[in-house]
Amino acid sequence: MPAVTETIDAVQSVTEGAYKYGFETDIEMEFAPKGLNEDIVRFISAKKNEPQWLLDWRLKAYAMWLKMEEPRWPAVKYPPIDYQDSYYYAAPVKKAGPKSLDEVDPELLKTYAKLGIPLKEQALLAGVEGAELDGERLPVAVDAVFDSVSVATTFRARLEKEGIIFCSISEAVQKHPELVRQYLGSVVPQGDNFFAALNSAVFTDGSFVYIPKGVRCPMELSTYFRINAKSTGQFERTLIIAEAGSHVSYLEGCTAPMRDENQLHAAVVELVAMDDATIKYSTVQNWYPGDAEGKGGIYNFVTKRGACRGARSKISWTQVETGSAITWKYPSCILQGDDSVGEFYSVAITNNYQQADTGTKMFHIGKNTKSTIVSKGISAGRGQNTYRGLVKISPKASGARNFTQCDSLLIGDQCGAHTVPYIENRCISAKVEHEATTSRIAEDQLFYCRQRGLSQEDAVGLIVNGFCREVLKELPMEFAVEAQKLLQISLEGSVG
Amino acid sequence: MLKIEGLTAEIDGKQILNGIDLEIPTGEIHAIMGPNGGGKSTLSYVLAGRDGYEVTGGTATFNGIDLLALEPEERAAAGVFLAFQYPVELPGVGNANFLRTALNAIRRTKGEPELDAMQFLKLARQRMKELSMPEDMLKRGVNVGFSGGEKKRNEVLQMALLKPGLAILDETDSGLDIDALKIAADGVNALRGPDFSALVITHYQRLLNYIVPDRVHVLMGGRIVQSGGPELAKQLEESGYTAVQAA
Numbered sequence: 001m002p003a004v005t006e007t008i009d010a011v012q013s014v015t016e017g018a019y020k021y022g023f024e025t026d027i028e029m030e031f032a033p034k035g036l037n038e039d040i041v042r043f044i045s046a047k048k049n050e051p052q053w054l055l056d057w058r059l060k061a062y063a064m065w066l067k068m069e070e071p072r073w074p075a076v077k078y079p080p081i082d083y084q085d086s087y088y089y090a091a092p093v094k095k096a097g098p099k100s101l102d103e104v105d106p107e108l109l110k111t112y113a114k115l116g117i118p119l120k121e122q123a124l125l126a127g128v129e130g131a132e133l134d135g136e137r138l139p140v141a142v143d144a145v146f147d148s149v150s151v152a153t154t155f156r157a158r159l160e161k162e163g164i165i166f167c168s169i170s171e172a173v174q175k176h177p178e179l180v181r182q183y184l185g186s187v188v189p190q191g192d193n194f195f196a197a198l199n200s201a202v203f204t205d206g207s208f209v210y211i212p213k214g215v216r217c218p219m220e221l222s223t224y225f226r227i228n229a230k231s232t233g234q235f236e237r238t239l240i241i242a243e244a245g246s247h248v249s250y251l252e253g254c255t256a257p258m259r260d261e262n263q264l265h266a267a268v269v270e271l272v273a274m275d276d277a278t279i280k281y282s283t284v285q286n287w288y289p290g291d292a293e294g295k296g297g298i299y300n301f302v303t304k305r306g307a308c309r310g311a312r313s314k315i316s317w318t319q320v321e322t323g324s325a326i327t328w329k330y331p332s333c334i335l336q337g338d339d340s341v342g343e344f345y346s347v348a349i350t351n352n353y354q355q356a357d358t359g360t361k362m363f364h365i366g367k368n369t370k371s372t373i374v375s376k377g378i379s380a381g382r383g384q385n386t387y388r389g390l391v392k393i394s395p396k397a398s399g400a401r402n403f404t405q406c407d408s409l410l411i412g413d414q415c416g417a418h419t420v421p422y423i424e425n426r427c428i429s430a431k432v433e434h435e436a437t438t439s440r441i442a443e444d445q446l447f448y449c450r451q452r453g454l455s456q457e458d459a460v461g462l463i464v465n466g467f468c469r470e471v472l473k474e475l476p477m478e479f480a481v482e483a484q485k486l487l488q489i490s491l492e493g494s495v496g
Numbered sequence: 497m498l499k500i501e502g503l504t505a506e507i508d509g510k511q512i513l514n515g516i517d518l519e520i521p522t523g524e525i526h527a528i529m530g531p532n533g534g535g536k537s538t539l540s541y542v543l544a545g546r547d548g549y550e551v552t553g554g555t556a557t558f559n560g561i562d563l564l565a566l567e568p569e570e571r572a573a574a575g576v577f578l579a580f581q582y583p584v585e586l587p588g589v590g591n592a593n594f595l596r597t598a599l600n601a602i603r604r605t606k607g608e609p610e611l612d613a614m615q616f617l618k619l620a621r622q623r624m625k626e627l628s629m630p631e632d633m634l635k636r637g638v639n640v641g642f643s644g645g646e647k648k649r650n651e652v653l654q655m656a657l658l659k660p661g662l663a664i665l666d667e668t669d670s671g672l673d674i675d676a677l678k679i680a681a682d683g684v685n686a687l688r689g690p691d692f693s694a695l696v697i698t699h700y701q702r703l704l705n706y707i708v709p710d711r712v713h714v715l716m717g718g719r720i721v722q723s724g725g726p727e728l729a730k731q732l733e734e735s736g737y738t739a740v741q742a743a
Contacts, residue, residue: 443547449598450567453598468588469588
């Protein structure tokens with residue numbers, strides 16, 4: 001590496017601190033006017049050339065949202081959000097059909113390179129025709145969402161051979177309206193909660209996945225969400241449908257530039273699993289968390305819910321939450337089908353002034369339904385970390401079982417860990433177990449590691465990764481390694 | 497060579513070491529004996545650099561390097577190894593992962609190439625066989641659910657892998673049955689050589705039947721009050737420390 005570049009990198013790494021995705025891409029953008037009203041909802045719908053039913057659906061959501069109040073029950077504190085002071089639509093101006101890497105907007109290319117998406121995949125992401133890998137090793141198919149729109153989706157031809165649909169939700173609205181209409185809002189209705197209603201009114205893009213009957217998806221599907229534009233909220237909507245006997249593993253990653261302002265991210269994810277279908281949904285959330293003084297950062301208000309509609313279906317959520325100034329999210333499972341299984345594995349880190357109120361809801365409706373909840377909360381600096389969970393067992397859910405384990409790890413003496421488990425059991429034959437622990441990284445553990453030659457930070461990383469092991473092992477291999485590094489970076493400077 | 501001169505140290509403002517003078521020439525093994533509260537463990541922690549043990553005076557150098565100026569991990573890289581009296585549990589951290597991370601951290605600072613997982617496993621299995629350790633101890637969490645004896649053997653295994661220049665064994669014999677004691681002693685004896693020195697802290701003469709020291713020192717009241725050859729350990733066993741105190 002030339003000395004100059006090295007110096008620049010070194011300076012950047014110092015000034016940017018630990019968050020290495022905090023850069024901004026300078027690219028020509030198209031915005032809707034700031035603020036939120038019916039016209040903006042109509043603008044977004046028109047921009048996407050949507051059918052009337054979807055516009056009506058959005059407007060209904062908007063009307064509901066106007067009458068709703070922001071939830072105040074989470075254990076997070078933030079100043080009031082001015083919903084009129086944000087852009088609800090921001091998209092890179094599209095240059096039609098680039099034929100080679102040279103023609104693609106270099107700023108977009110650079111963005112993907114910096115996000116660590118491999119070069120060949122990069123060519124794919126930027127939409128270059130004919131750059132598809134012919135697979136010795138099956139790669140990960142990627143949908144890249146840049147601010148309000150999906151810029152590219154890879155490996156579609158390969159997936160189409162199996163009858164799998166993987167595209168942006170905007171495209172699905174055009175090409176598969178019957179599927180979207182049938183399932184959109186069927187798990188998270190428009191009026192489910194304040195942020196879901198907002199999302200339903202103004203969602204701009206997101207991923208759509210349909211796995212036909214009996215098909216095992218041959219590769220990991222993934223979406224990279226990137227917020228880039230200033231004062232812009234991101235409202236993506238993801239819908240995954242797994243027909244009977246199918247199987248899919250999906251992962252999402254997300255990053256944003258470092259800014260002094262707080263930006264809003266309010267996503268909705270809906271999963272539907274039919275008989276014997278399995279959906280594995282993994283998240284590595286790395287939105288900009290704000291600086292060491294708590295300035296800036298993403299407000300992450302997300303509604304994720306999966307419906308195990310079929311017998312013996314399974315939905316498994318795994319999340320590693322390291323970013324965002326505020327995280328408010330409860331990936332949940334509605335266990336309708338008999339013998340269906342819901343899982344929630346979570347690691348949430350709060351450092352500096354980050355706040356997280358996260359957990360899950362497991363609704364046991366079918367007979368012999370099972371759920372497992374493993375939550376690992378790590379608090380450092382002045383971070384506040386709350387596990388909030390609900391296990392609800394209906395009278396008909398005979399033989400239902402739940403096991404919950406909530407562990408909290410404290411680093412330093414100014415942070416907080418809170419556990420708020422709700423259990424509502426209305427079935428006599430159900431079994432519910434709850435275990436919880438709170439611990440701190442002990443001085444003797446650190447000293448032991450350092451005596452063996454590990455630096456203080458490596459020692460913290462090792463101990464934290466050990467603490468999170470049960471969750472990290474649920475992640476797909478490539479992501480597990482990334483997540484481990486991320487945990488360590490997130491905690492840099494938290495000890496000593 | 498380890499050279500300690502006039503070393504004084506305190507914990508929470510209470511003086512524990514009152515001027516230690518000790519020299520361990522390279523290649524020698526010295527034993528430190530003494531009653532509880534005499535400062536034996538404090539000396540080992542001070543040499544390893546544990547927080548809360550404040551050096552108030554004196555010097556400690558190893559092969560000319562000022563140990564007291566270094567962070568604990570730098571001392572480890574300089575070749576100082578402490579076998580803990582109470583090895584610490586690290587839940588969820590695989591023993592193999594921990595050992596390899598430690599070994600590679602030290603190799604890195606020495607400028608040696610790091611070992612990959614396969615090279616490491618081969619080496620670790622070989623050492624474990626020598627120490628009669630069951631292989632599943634590599635898979636378990638560091639010291640988690642280990643018996644007292646297993647924990648001590650794990651310390652000896654780490655020592656065998658890291659090959660330190662100076663090993664400090666803090667009551668490694670406590671809690672070991674006679675077979676385990678022999679295995680631990682074999683681990684130390686295997687490292688014996690012109691580039692290795694050791695400071696063996698023990699209450700009992702028993703261990704010194706297996707690790708025969710070049711010198712024996714008695715540490716009482718924060719000072720070395722008596723030094724001698726291996727025969728001193730036997731005398732102490734017979735007459736106790738009160739006799740030393742009286743003398």
